[in-house]
Amino acid sequence: MNEKVKIVWNGIIKENPSLRLVLGTCPTLAVTTLAANGLGMGLSATFVLICSGVVVSALRNVIPGKVRLPAYITIIATFVTVLMMLVKAYLPALNSSLGVYLPLIVVNCIILGRAEMFASKNKVLDSALDGLGMGLGFTLTLVLMGSIREILGSGTLFGLNLHLPVEPMIVFITPPGGFFVFGILMAGVIFLEEKTGQRRERKAGCAGCPSAEFCQAKESE
Amino acid sequence: MAAKLGAIFFSMILVNNYVLIKFLGICPFLGVSKRLDSAVGMSLAVTAVMAIATAVTWPLEQLLERFDLVYLQTIAFILVIAVLVQLLELFLRKFIPPLYVSLGVYLPLITTNCAVLGVTILNIDEGYTYLESIVCAVGAGLGFLLAMTLFAVVRSRVEEAQPPKAFEGMPITLVSAAIVALSFTGFGGIVENIFGS
Numbered sequence: 001m002n003e004k005v006k007i008v009w010n011g012i013i014k015e016n017p018s019l020r021l022v023l024g025t026c027p028t029l030a031v032t033t034l035a036a037n038g039l040g041m042g043l044s045a046t047f048v049l050i051c052s053g054v055v056v057s058a059l060r061n062v063i064p065g066k067v068r069l070p071a072y073i074t075i076i077a078t079f080v081t082v083l084m085m086l087v088k089a090y091l092p093a094l095n096s097s098l099g100v101y102l103p104l105i106v107v108n109c110i111i112l113g114r115a116e117m118f119a120s121k122n123k124v125l126d127s128a129l130d131g132l133g134m135g136l137g138f139t140l141t142l143v144l145m146g147s148i149r150e151i152l153g154s155g156t157l158f159g160l161n162l163h164l165p166v167e168p169m170i171v172f173i174t175p176p177g178g179f180f181v182f183g184i185l186m187a188g189v190i191f192l193e194e195k196t197g198q199r200r201e202r203k204a205g206c207a208g209c210p211s212a213e214f215c216q217a218k219e220s221e
Numbered sequence: 222m223a224a225k226l227g228a229i230f231f232s233m234i235l236v237n238n239y240v241l242i243k244f245l246g247i248c249p250f251l252g253v254s255k256r257l258d259s260a261v262g263m264s265l266a267v268t269a270v271m272a273i274a275t276a277v278t279w280p281l282e283q284l285l286e287r288f289d290l291v292y293l294q295t296i297a298f299i300l301v302i303a304v305l306v307q308l309l310e311l312f313l314r315k316f317i318p319p320l321y322v323s324l325g326v327y328l329p330l331i332t333t334n335c336a337v338l339g340v341t342i343l344n345i346d347e348g349y350t351y352l353e354s355i356v357c358a359v360g361a362g363l364g365f366l367l368a369m370t371l372f373a374v375v376r377s378r379v380e381e382a383q384p385p386k387a388f389e390g391m392p393i394t395l396v397s398a399a400i401v402a403l404s405f406t407g408f409g410g411i412v413e414n415i416f417g418s
Contacts, residue, residue, distance in 0.1 A: 022391060025251065026335050030244035070303055077296040085292065100342050103295045107335045109248065175242045176403040183388075183395030191387040202391040 004129055011133025017110045018141040019189045022202050024110040027101050028142060029178040035158050038146030039139065040094040044083055044102065046135025049111055050128050051079040056119040057127035063120075072115045073106070080106045110134060141185075148181050149173055226356050228416035229349070233360030235408040239336050240368040241398070242405060246336030250369060251394060255380075260373040261366065268362025270309065270331050271340050274302050275358035278341040279351055298341050306331055336365060372401055 017023045024045070031041045055075050056063075063071045084102055087095045095102065105111065114134055119127040151157055153172030155164045171177045186202075193199045239245045246267070253263045278298050285291050310328045313321040331337060340361045344354040375397055384393040 022251075025247040026244050029247060070300070073299055073303065074296065077299050081292060081295050084295065100339055100346065103342055104245075104335045104339055106295055106299050107338050171403075174406060175244065176399045176406060178244065179395050179399035179402055183392045183399065186395065187385075187387045187392035190389075190392065194387060 007129045008133035012137040016137040024108050032145040033173045035146035035150050037097050038142030042139025042142040048079045049131035049135045052076045053119040053127035053131035056115045057124045060120050077106045224416045229357050230360040232412040234364040238364045239361050241402040245339040257373045260369040264366035264369045271358040271362045275354050279354050282345050
């Protein structure tokens with residue numbers, strides 16, 4: 001497979017940020033009550049991932065190692081601000097349904113993680129492609145989560161009434177439903193991994209956190 | 222006044238619990254809740270940072286509004302939180318070493334904890350006064366503490382259980398979090414009824 005295609009594909013399947021790396025869990029759970037919200041959140045994060053990847057990669061020889069984390073956060077926050085202005089101006093409905101989770105893209109660990117693990121070590125084009133792949137992987141997971149929760153919880157998909165023969169189960173659009181669907185979805189992915197014999201260890205918290213290297217709170221287990 | 226503050230405080234802990242209902246700060250919730258002592262230490266550090274960050278960002282927001290720079294809110298807040306966490310860490314290490322040993326190790330993790338940035342932004346969005354914002358931040362922190370502590374205990378039992386192979390580890394943790402969250406939805410309406418707001 002072409003080297004460039006491989007980078008994009010890596011983010012979608014091999015290192016899917018939500019389901020395999022367990023990063024960016026907060027938006028995955030919070031905004032997926034509707035498939036359309038998941039799509040909006042995913043594409044917003046993709047925009048920030050690509051832009052911040054390009055800038056971090058272009059500045060990788062300029063930013064001193066010691067202050068790289070604050071520098072990355074500032075770059076990411078800049079693009080999130082640009083994104084917020086665009087969404088507020090052109091998609092006001094999305095702005096109100098994503099609410100506080102839009103500015104919170106700043107602290108989404110997928111973006112900081114990719115800046116630290118990929119963009120700071122690779123060329124500009126590769127970093128943009130990595131951002132695209134990771135963003136699409138994140139978007140796919142969010143749309144999948146959103147679709148499941150919307151179909152089961154309100155009987156619609158992207159706002160279209162599906163006329164299901166059963167009553168919608170409201171619990172799926174409540175917060176507990178979010179945890180539940182995500183758990184089941186991840187179990188499904190692990191089931192497929194076991195079938196193909198490539199189960200990936202899920203590390204949450206410190207081990208999975210991109211800033212673990214900077215942090216002395218690493219759990220000594 | 223007191224009733225309103227009480228309503229904000231208790232609804233942040235029970236009804237609008239940051240972790241279980243609003244999904245802010247899920248990473249530490251899933252990561253650090255394995256042991257009870259680290260769960261409590263982490264939550265206390267988060268509570269302190271939330272209260273201090275709110276105390277600083279609320280006046281900052283007034284300043285930004287005055288100079289018509291509200292669009293800088295996100296950048297300004299995240300930088301203020303990052304600096305505050307660093308300062309707090311230095312302060313604790315120098316002046317209160319015992320506290321540093323027990324809480325300080327969790328501090329660097331907190332910069333990128335979305336619950337802290339979340340509480341500062343939500344306080345502005347809700348239009349709370351200075352006092353209400355701080356009460357809200359402390360309530361959010363204690364709600365975080367409650368969720369972490371409860372879940373750490375639940376988790377110690379889950380670790381010993383034998384779920385189907387595909388559910389081992391993360392998935393069963395998420396499903397048990399769903400059940401803990403479900404129990405919190407039962408609090409809906411209670412606080413409004415008690416404080417009559």
